[in-house]
Amino acid sequence: MSKRIFTGKSVLLDGSEPVSATIVIDTLSGKIDEIRPYICDRTDFADVDDADWIDAGDNFILPGLVDSHVHLNEPGRTDWEGFWTGTRAAASGGVTTLVDMPLNSIPPTTTVENLEVKRKAAEGQCWTDVAFWGGVIPGNQAHLKPLVDAGVKGFKCFLIESGVDEFPCVNESDVLLALEELHDRPTVLCFHAELDAAEHSEPHAEPQAQDPTMYSTFLSSRPQQLEIDAIALIARLHKQYPSLRLHIVHLSASLALPLIRAAKASGLPLTVETCFHYLCLSAEHIPHGRPEFKCCPPVREGPNRDTLWEALLDGTIDCVVSDHSPCVASLKKLDEGNIMSAWGGISTLGLGLSLLYTESKRRGVYIRQMVDWVCKKTAEHAGLAHRKGQLKVGYDADLIIWDPNAEFKVTKESLNFKNKLTPYEGLTLQGRVQKTFLRGKLIYDAGTGGFTGHTPSGILL
Structure with missing residues (x-):
């Protein structure tokens, strides 16, 4: 199947407080294909590979x-x-x-x-x-x-x-x-x-x-x-x-x-x-x-x-x-x-x-x-409201897994921009991105070293 499934108990859908929901991605088009009530098991998606079943648990799924x-x-x-x-x-x-x-x-x-x-x-x-x-x-x-x-x-x-x-x-x-x-x-x-x-x-x-x-x-x-x-x-x-x-x-x-x-x-x-x-x-x-x-x-x-x-x-x-x-x-x-x-x-x-x-x-x-x-x-x-910024059917499957309880200290080593100068160095912040997906494709994973093994997949709009 050309599907990737995101499921979680705290999903930010359009105009709502966090809800339990499951988002079905068509990986060929990179679009959100369906939004269903929360599914905690894979009965309906038995033929989806393990790598394409992403359960956010108590973390947020955000646009x-x-x-x-x-x-x-x-x-x-x-x-x-x-x-x-x-x-x-x-x-x-x-x-x-x-x-x-x-x-x-x-x-x-x-x-x-x-x-x-x-x-x-x-x-x-x-x-x-x-x-x-x-x-x-x-x-x-x-x-x-x-x-x-x-x-x-x-x-x-x-x-x-x-x-x-x-x-x-x-x-x-x-x-x-x-x-x-x-x-x-x-x-x-x-x-x-x-x-x-x-x-x-x-x-x-x-x-x-x-x-x-x-x-x-x-x-x-x-x-x-x-x-x-x-x-x-x-x-x-x-x-x-x-x-x-x-x-x-x-x-x-x-x-x-x-x-x-x-x-x-x-x-x-x-x-x-x-x-x-x-x-x-x-x-x-x-x-x-x-x-x-x-x-x-x-x-x-x-x-x-x-x-x-x-x-x-x-x-x-x-x-x-x-x-x-x-x-x-x-x-x-x-x-x-x-x-x-x-x-x-x-x-x-x-x-x-x-x-x-x-x-x-x-x-x-x-x-x-x-x-x-x-x-x-x-x-x-930016004139992109027809495809970006919300978790809605037909929109680009751009979403993040967000851990609201994570705390981290801002260090030079943690910065990914070129010149590592920021007034925030030394601050302890709450809430952290665990994974970032662009049109359903993983582009950043904090748990496996960030960008290792990936190539750029962004497009010019």
């Missing part, structure tokens, strides 16, 4: 995560990260689909030609399925519709300098040109929503009299007002093109939430994401001289984090992503501890679900809500 905000950086900055290492790291954390950002690769994904360069670089290297965002930069408006036709899931732009020369930020005129090009297409425009209105989209100057190794120095250089000003601009422009969905990436500023609520209440199709680091870290607990905690926008104080959680729970924030944004060690300025001059980006692939679960337990948040934020809503955002 594979869809991480819609990842920087894989290949080609051009493959020493920072790459498709091979990045997708392996993702699979180890239960991610079965990720969407690659249009920067920091060289070339950036701002034309169809550049998209094809990236796709060629990815071929044969992906342990998970991979989709791509396009980029909006000054002067590339004529390339946007062709990129939609070529399959990008949407576009990203920066309202403040991105940190890499080949992906410059846009101004209001550039955004209007992009909106005019895209408003009648089935796509989404995503914004890095920081804007220094007083400096015409230039970052705040580095404080002259403050210690660059103190996190508070960096935090004061990226105040919440930058996000407020950016989201105010986005909401104003959105009213001129209300048929196009706009999206705020990596929201960190709780003071911007009233603007978001007002835009949504007015009927504008605006969606918002936040990141694991904004929900799990707080500025007052970041040690002196630790640039691995730097990201843009910054991790803010504990009360701000609590308000982001409230907004996530009430639906103002739609989903949670990693914004995995690595670099080589030298750019993190670890020896100097200079947070101001270090590259801004936090590496998370492989840890996100455990981070969120650990923090969620402290806050009394249920696993069903978590799955909605990191599977269903992210799939919807």
